[in-house]
Amino acid sequence: MLKKIRYQRKALLLLPIALLVLAGFSLQGYIITGTMKATDGTVLRLSYRYGEKRFIDSVRILNNTFKFKGSLPEAVVCTLSNSANQQIRIFVAENRLISVNGNVERLVQATVSNGREDSLYHEFKALSTAVFEKFAPQMSRAAKRDTSSNIYKAYMYSRDSLLQAFVMKNSRSTAAALAIIDFYVNNPDRRKAEAAYQLLSPAGKSTIYARNVKMFIDAEKMISPGHNAPEFSLKDANGKIVKLSDYRGKYVFLDFWASWCVPCRKENPLLVTLHQQYGKEQLHFVSVSMDSNKSQWLAAVSKDGLTWTQLDDPESINGQVADAYGIKAVPFNCIIGPDGRIIAVNLRGENLRSFVDNLFKPH
Numbered sequence: 001m002l003k004k005i006r007y008q009r010k011a012l013l014l015l016p017i018a019l020l021v022l023a024g025f026s027l028q029g030y031i032i033t034g035t036m037k038a039t040d041g042t043v044l045r046l047s048y049r050y051g052e053k054r055f056i057d058s059v060r061i062l063n064n065t066f067k068f069k070g071s072l073p074e075a076v077v078c079t080l081s082n083s084a085n086q087q088i089r090i091f092v093a094e095n096r097l098i099s100v101n102g103n104v105e106r107l108v109q110a111t112v113s114n115g116r117e118d119s120l121y122h123e124f125k126a127l128s129t130a131v132f133e134k135f136a137p138q139m140s141r142a143a144k145r146d147t148s149s150n151i152y153k154a155y156m157y158s159r160d161s162l163l164q165a166f167v168m169k170n171s172r173s174t175a176a177a178l179a180i181i182d183f184y185v186n187n188p189d190r191r192k193a194e195a196a197y198q199l200l201s202p203a204g205k206s207t208i209y210a211r212n213v214k215m216f217i218d219a220e221k222m223i224s225p226g227h228n229a230p231e232f233s234l235k236d237a238n239g240k241i242v243k244l245s246d247y248r249g250k251y252v253f254l255d256f257w258a259s260w261c262v263p264c265r266k267e268n269p270l271l272v273t274l275h276q277q278y279g280k281e282q283l284h285f286v287s288v289s290m291d292s293n294k295s296q297w298l299a300a301v302s303k304d305g306l307t308w309t310q311l312d313d314p315e316s317i318n319g320q321v322a323d324a325y326g327i328k329a330v331p332f333n334c335i336i337g338p339d340g341r342i343i344a345v346n347l348r349g350e351n352l353r354s355f356v357d358n359l360f361k362p363h
Contacts, residue, residue: 029071031097036061038082038104048078048093050208052320061104071095074207075117075174080107092118092174120175124166128182131158159183163196171201177209185213188328190220212323219326225343229254229336230324234288234311237298242311244286245340251283251359252336256327258290258316259300264331267348268304274356275308282360283335285309290316290330335359 032046038061046068047056059066075094081087087107089100094117102110112118135155163183167176177200184193194217200210222230229252233243244252255271257264275285285308291297292314301310313319317328325332335344335355347355 028095029069030093030095031067031069032093032100033065033067033097034100034102034110035064036066036100036102036104036110037064042082042104044104045081046078046093047081048072048076049318050076076208077178080110082107091115092121092178094118094174117174120170120173121178124175124179125182127162127166128159131155131162134158160192164199167196167199170204171199172203174207174209176200176204177207177213180213181209185216185328188216190217193217215323216326216328219324223325223334223342224345225341227342228340229334229342230321232321232324234313234321236309236311237301242286242309244336247284247286247336248340249338251338253283253285253356254334254336255285255287256290256322256325256330256332257287258330259293259296260291261330265300265304267331268306270349270353272305274353278356278360279308283356286311288313288321290319290322290327292316 036044038044040060040062042061043058044061044066045056045058047054049055050073057068057070059068072093072095075092078091078093080089080091080100082104087105089102089107089110089112091098091100091112092115094115096114096116098115098118099113100110101113132155135151135158138151139155160183163179166179170176180193180196184190184196193213197205197210197213197217204210205214221227229244231244233241236242244254253271253274257268259265271285274283279285287306287308287310289297289301289310289312291300291312294312294314297310297312300306313321316322317330322328325334331348332346333348333352334342334346337343344355
């Protein structure tokens with residue numbers, strides 16, 4: 001009995017030491033290492049975005065091995081890319097030892113081991129794919145577009161149920177917030193995003209990705225008639241900084257678009273017509289492109305005859321302006337009054353023409 005008590009005391013004394021060792025190891029940050037088939041000297045890049053900052057590190061592969069070492073503020077989505085940036089592998093990194101193995105020419109197929117959040121996230125992706133494949137044979141293209149069809153409703157119910165169960169089971173995780181982003185932010189549905197967000201634990205809500213979900217939810221309330229349009233500053237094609245506040249005292253049509261956005265390009269002829277009619281004095285046009293490729297952006301501007309102020313956010317929908325306006329898809333627009341308050345949101349086609357005509361109709 002005495003021996004047992006001494007053993008328990010010893011175990012209790014050793015427990016804090018073990019916890020300190022574990023905490024120390026966690027604080028040391030991450031090590032991402034592995035075997036990567038490649039020519040000696042091939043550069044491997046690791047990058048991630050945290051808030052408004054982008055972090056990039058690079059190492060050279062020697063003897064088919066590599067190692068990154070550093071510290072992360074929390075679990076983050078990272079991109080591993082080769083020298084030419086032609087092959088990438090996206091995974092969730094965290095402060096622990098993570099192994100990545102594969103071929104530098106086929107990074108997308110590289111295996112990631114010992115990443116807890118990465119494993120959780122890919123478990124969700126696999127479950128999501130399984131749900132889609134279950135319904136895919138029954139869903140024609142027409143059914144996918146027809147949101148009133150029974151098969152579409154059944155698919156969406158299964159999809160939503162999967163997300164809800166995953167978030168409830170993993171409410172503290174970064175992976176749960178990433179799952180919400182996949183389903184309801186990238187394919188915008190603020191109502192469902194808010195319901196899923198509420199299932200996260202306080203720890204889950206503290207992750208940067210959960211905070212992004214909350215920002216997306218709140219943006220709809222802020223980007224509505226009567227609210228002040230968020231201030232921003234971006235560069236035009238010549239590198240000049242343009243601020244939204246430069247237009248205070250004037251009516252502004254603020255349009256978010258991209259060269260690759262088909263509905264945006266189809267709307268541009270109407271915008272050209274409205275600009276010709278009202279753009280000299282009454283309504284000042286400002287377009288913000290979500291293009292990450294500058295040459296494609298400028299080619300589209302020229303081809304579509306967009307002669308008004310053209311700005312570009314190279315961070316696209318991950319940028320500060322898109323975050324402030326809650327934009328996860330384009331086209332998106334708003335009309336801002338002389339006092340800086342939004343007076344209309346997302347008007348297109350004849351609805352836009354009618355609103356502008358009435359706004360400047362002689363009284």
